[in-house]
Amino acid sequence: MKNPFYINGPIPEPYFCDRQQETARLVDYVQNQSDVLLTSPRRMGKTQLIRHFYAQPEIAGEYHTFYVDIYASTSLSEFVMLLSKEIYSCLAPKGKQMIDLFVRVLKSLYGSFGYDPVTGIPTFDLKLGDISRPETTLEEIFRFLEDADKPCIVTIDEFQQIGNYPEKNVEALLRTYIQKMSNCRFIFAGSDRHSLENMFNSPSKPFYNSVSHMYLDRINRAVYIDFAARMFNEGGIGIPEALCGYVYDLFEGHTYYVHQTFHDLFARHQEPTAELLEDTIDHILSDREHYYMEQMSMLTLAQKETLTAVAREGDASRITSAAFIRKHSLQSASMVQNSVRFLLEKQILTYRQDKGVKIYSVADRFLRLWLVKMY
Numbered sequence: 459m460k461n462p463f464y465i466n467g468p469i470p471e472p473y474f475c476d477r478q479q480e481t482a483r484l485v486d487y488v489q490n491q492s493d494v495l496l497t498s499p500r501r502m503g504k505t506q507l508i509r510h511f512y513a514q515p516e517i518a519g520e521y522h523t524f525y526v527d528i529y530a531s532t533s534l535s536e537f538v539m540l541l542s543k544e545i546y547s548c549l550a551p552k553g554k555q556m557i558d559l560f561v562r563v564l565k566s567l568y569g570s571f572g573y574d575p576v577t578g579i580p581t582f583d584l585k586l587g588d589i590s591r592p593e594t595t596l597e598e599i600f601r602f603l604e605d606a607d608k609p610c611i612v613t614i615d616e617f618q619q620i621g622n623y624p625e626k627n628v629e630a631l632l633r634t635y636i637q638k639m640s641n642c643r644f645i646f647a648g649s650d651r652h653s654l655e656n657m658f659n660s661p662s663k664p665f666y667n668s669v670s671h672m673y674l675d676r677i678n679r680a681v682y683i684d685f686a687a688r689m690f691n692e693g694g695i696g697i698p699e700a701l702c703g704y705v706y707d708l709f710e711g712h713t714y715y716v717h718q719t720f721h722d723l724f725a726r727h728q729e730p731t732a733e734l735l736e737d738t739i740d741h742i743l744s745d746r747e748h749y750y751m752e753q754m755s756m757l758t759l760a761q762k763e764t765l766t767a768v769a770r771e772g773d774a775s776r777i778t779s780a781a782f783i784r785k786h787s788l789q790s791a792s793m794v795q796n797s798v799r800f801l802l803e804k805q806i807l808t809y810r811q812d813k814g815v816k817i818y819s820v821a822d823r824f825l826r827l828w829l830v831k832m833y
């Protein structure tokens with residue numbers, strides 16, 4: 459019996475949970491020529507939502523769809539490389555006409571194209587060092603998208619990363635091209651809400667006011683519970699709904715953590731009980747223990763103390779107050795402040811705003827459980 463809870467890779471339709479409204483909204487935006495900024499905490503389901511949206515018949519049948527994750531990229535050249543490779547690999551199976559156009563328009567990459575001597579099909583072997591004029595190549599890529607035989611949708615995931623490129627003008631450069639496109643819609647996605655909102659909401663920034671915003675929240679509790687119970691049932695395993703609710707609440711509906719837990723619980727192939735669930739979660743934590751210890755070993759004592767204080771609270775606010783510092787035996791407000799800055803930068807902590815108050819939490823919810831157990 460295949461595990462119905464997918465924890466990576468594409469999720470086939472029957473195993474994809476909900477997101478109906480969000481999918482319909484994306485279809486609507488794109489059909490109405492609007493570009494979109496899609497944000498959410500990490501691992502809430504942005505990438506999966508976009509895959510699902512691309513698979514809808516009104517999208518898959520009408521558009522060329524492209525997706526690049528630029529999280530690991532550190533320069534405009536790398537951005538250009540990822541984008542050109544993605545476009546080529548999506549078009550390659552779609553026939554000769556578009557490939558020929560691609561080869562014709564991307565003149566600056568001339569040296570990276572070849573022909574397979576047997577099949578005569580164009581090949582494309584692009585290396586980072588081959589991109590000597592990233593701005594020219596970028597212009598060609600946009601011209602290609604504009605000339606494509608169908609409208610295009612390009613998703614750039616973890617878009618905030620372009621703010622870290624050494625080139626100064628990347629935002630303005632991209633905006634200039636994107637603004638002129640009539641045949642191509644863009645979805646900018648990412649988890650770093652702070653950087654992204656700064657990019658799209660500041661009047662002085664090139665992307666100001668250029669997109670519709672969409673915040674991806676957790677899946678509705680009742681819908682998720684219903685889905686999970688159905689998946690277990692179809693696999694011949696009865697699960698009490700209360701237990702599904704318990705898992706949802708333990709991770710506050712944060713998709714990846716809920717899903718991983720259900721996945722591992724299902725894999726036990728026994729009637730799920732509270733004890734079995736606890737044991738399953740213990741296994742998840744011990745699988746990650748080595749990695750977590752390594753992460754901890756890179757923190758200073760003050761950083762560790764601040765992190766564990768936040769972990770114990772779950773949601774921590776007013777963390778530099780005397781009360782918080784006393785309660786968790788921390789050293790001083792300035793120590794906490796420095797530690798939090800570092801932990802946010804490393805994305806170990808995250809925060810959200812509630813009525814002007816910053817609420818901090820441990821970004822990795824399994825790490826949070828582990829910290830509470832260990833410290």
Ligand SMILES: Nc1ncnc2c1ncn2[C@@H]1O[C@H](COP(=O)(O)OP(=O)(O)O)[C@@H](O)[C@H]1O
Nearest residue numbers: 464465466474475500501502503504505506714
């Ligand atoms: N709608 C969904 N149905 C089933 N599983 C999902 C869904 N959305 C997310 N997941 C689970 O959560 C994990 C993280 O989702 P992902 O899209 O990679 O998050 P993000 O891109 O926001 O970091 C997926 O690998 C999958 O296990």
Ligand SMILES: [Mg+2]
Nearest residue numbers: 504505506615
């Ligand atoms: Mg993602």
